[in-house]
Amino acid sequence: MRYFQFKENELLCEDVPLPELVEEYGTPLYVYSRNQVIENYKSIDSAFGAMDHAVCYALKANSNLHILKLLAEEGAGADVVSAGELFLALKAGFTPEKIAFAGVGKREDEIEYALTQRVFSLNAESHQELQLISRVALRLNTTARVSLRINPDIDPQSHPYITTGLHSNKFGIDSAKAIDAFRYALSLPALEVIGLHTHIGSQITKTEPFIETARFVVQFLEKLRETGVRISHIDFGGGFGVQYSNAVRHEAIPVEDHGSTPTPSPAEFVGSFLPILQQTGCSVWLEPGRSIVADAGILVTKVLYTKENGSKKFVVTDAGMTDLLRPSLYNAHHQIVPLKIETYESEKVDVVGPICETGDFLARDRSLTKVKPNDGLAVLTAGAYGFVNTSHYNARPRPAEILVNGERVRVIRQRETFEDLV
Numbered sequence: 001m002r003y004f005q006f007k008e009n010e011l012l013c014e015d016v017p018l019p020e021l022v023e024e025y026g027t028p029l030y031v032y033s034r035n036q037v038i039e040n041y042k043s044i045d046s047a048f049g050a051m052d053h054a055v056c057y058a059l060k061a062n063s064n065l066h067i068l069k070l071l072a073e074e075g076a077g078a079d080v081v082s083a084g085e086l087f088l089a090l091k092a093g094f095t096p097e098k099i100a101f102a103g104v105g106k107r108e109d110e111i112e113y114a115l116t117q118r119v120f121s122l123n124a125e126s127h128q129e130l131q132l133i134s135r136v137a138l139r140l141n142t143t144a145r146v147s148l149r150i151n152p153d154i155d156p157q158s159h160p161y162i163t164t165g166l167h168s169n170k171f172g173i174d175s176a177k178a179i180d181a182f183r184y185a186l187s188l189p190a191l192e193v194i195g196l197h198t199h200i201g202s203q204i205t206k207t208e209p210f211i212e213t214a215r216f217v218v219q220f221l222e223k224l225r226e227t228g229v230r231i232s233h234i235d236f237g238g239g240f241g242v243q244y245s246n247a248v249r250h251e252a253i254p255v256e257d258h259g260s261t262p263t264p265s266p267a268e269f270v271g272s273f274l275p276i277l278q279q280t281g282c283s284v285w286l287e288p289g290r291s292i293v294a295d296a297g298i299l300v301t302k303v304l305y306t307k308e309n310g311s312k313k314f315v316v317t318d319a320g321m322t323d324l325l326r327p328s329l330y331n332a333h334h335q336i337v338p339l340k341i342e343t344y345e346s347e348k349v350d351v352v353g354p355i356c357e358t359g360d361f362l363a364r365d366r367s368l369t370k371v372k373p374n375d376g377l378a379v380l381t382a383g384a385y386g387f388v389n390t391s392h393y394n395a396r397p398r399p400a401e402i403l404v405n406g407e408r409v410r411v412i413r414q415r416e417t418f419e420d421l422v
């Protein structure tokens with residue numbers, strides 16, 4: 001989180017003090033650092049050196065059009081999982097030759113849209129989907145480039161809701177049946193079978209599951225070649241974990257012991273498996289989402305009230321699960337810090353939102369710098385799977401989004417009004 005730091009006692013995004021943004025734009029407010037997004041993308045892209053590759057940003061992590069445009073301008077590709085995401089990717093300027101269309105449940109109209117837009121690859125996840133893609137391609141009198149998503153049954157050691165490469169997960173084609181699936185795809189008309197796709201999960205904090213998956217891919221491709229099938233493309237998915245604790249430091253802010261083992265950098269992740277995949281001679285695509293945008297964004301909220309129920313202390317904020325779902329959904333940890341340091345005292349509290357759900361919290365049993373009503377708080381590392389998961393539950397308009405570039409500030413999504421609820 002290089003671009004969110006305390007200067008003296010005030011938290012800044014790049015060169016802009018966050019309390020000033022609160023004055024101007026109110027709360028809850030998403031704030032993003034342009035330079036952090038670009039730096040994160042470049043660190044992954046440059047880890048490939050001269051190798052034939054593409055870094056295809058996974059739109060699901062954050063699909064604000066202005067953030068997408070930044071990445072498209074840098075030459076990134078796009079990983080999309082719906083016709084809506086494909087529409088946004090094209091609107092942002094991503095070239096179709098660098099777009100992969102993934103997803104376990106593509107509808108016929110979505111397949112047709114992807115084919116007419118000439119995306120590089122549809123990543124298919126079942127025999128029935130292959131059949132449907134073939135039928136649609138025939139009807140459109142075109143050829144569909146497809147990759148087969150294989151489920152390698154590898155444990156990414158992350159939260160059960162975001163593991164995707166185990167046989168108990170709905171994703172991909174069972175590795176034991178995958179050779180047959182390739183043969184089947186080759187037997188269908190109007191398909192060009194170009195590649196293999198894997199994506200084993202998200203917020204993976206160790207290199208081992210990636211190394212294991214890369215070894216699986218190499219062995220699988222050898223077997224595939226023995227049966228006479230050759231492919232030229234590997235889409236290795238996303239999943240690089242990011243550091244959610246101790247993202248920002250100040251001597252007044254309690255040091256967190258949650259998940260204190262450092263997470264490898266994106267370049268270290270890529271460096272761990274790339275030499276293995278290089279043996280295949282295939283082009284390699286990645287689909288990172290979180291590692292590009294998570295630490296480039298924060299959610300700013302205001303303290304409404306502080307209260308005590310028995311021995312329990314609560315800080316009630318104006319942002320809740322409708323603005324950032326991850327804590328309620330995954331019990332996910334986000335560091336929370338005041339926008340202005342006014343005391344060195346801290347206390348154990350639950351930081352809760354205004355929604356009528358007990359599961360509406362931003363942090364539980366958290367050592368937080370002491371706060372009072374009207375204080376601003378930053379919920380850190382909220383750039384990925386943050387705004388995209390907002391909702392109108394309890395008839396709450398969605399927050400605004402701001403992009404900071406040095407001293408410049410741009411509203412990249414207006415705060416919703418009551419009319420947007422109708």
Ligand SMILES: Cc1ncc(COP(=O)(O)O)c(C=O)c1O
Nearest residue numbers: 058199202238239287288289290
């Ligand atoms: C197919 C696919 N690719 C890429 C991603 C992006 O993952 P992450 O944001 O962890 O990099 C996901 C998300 O789970 C996904 O399902």
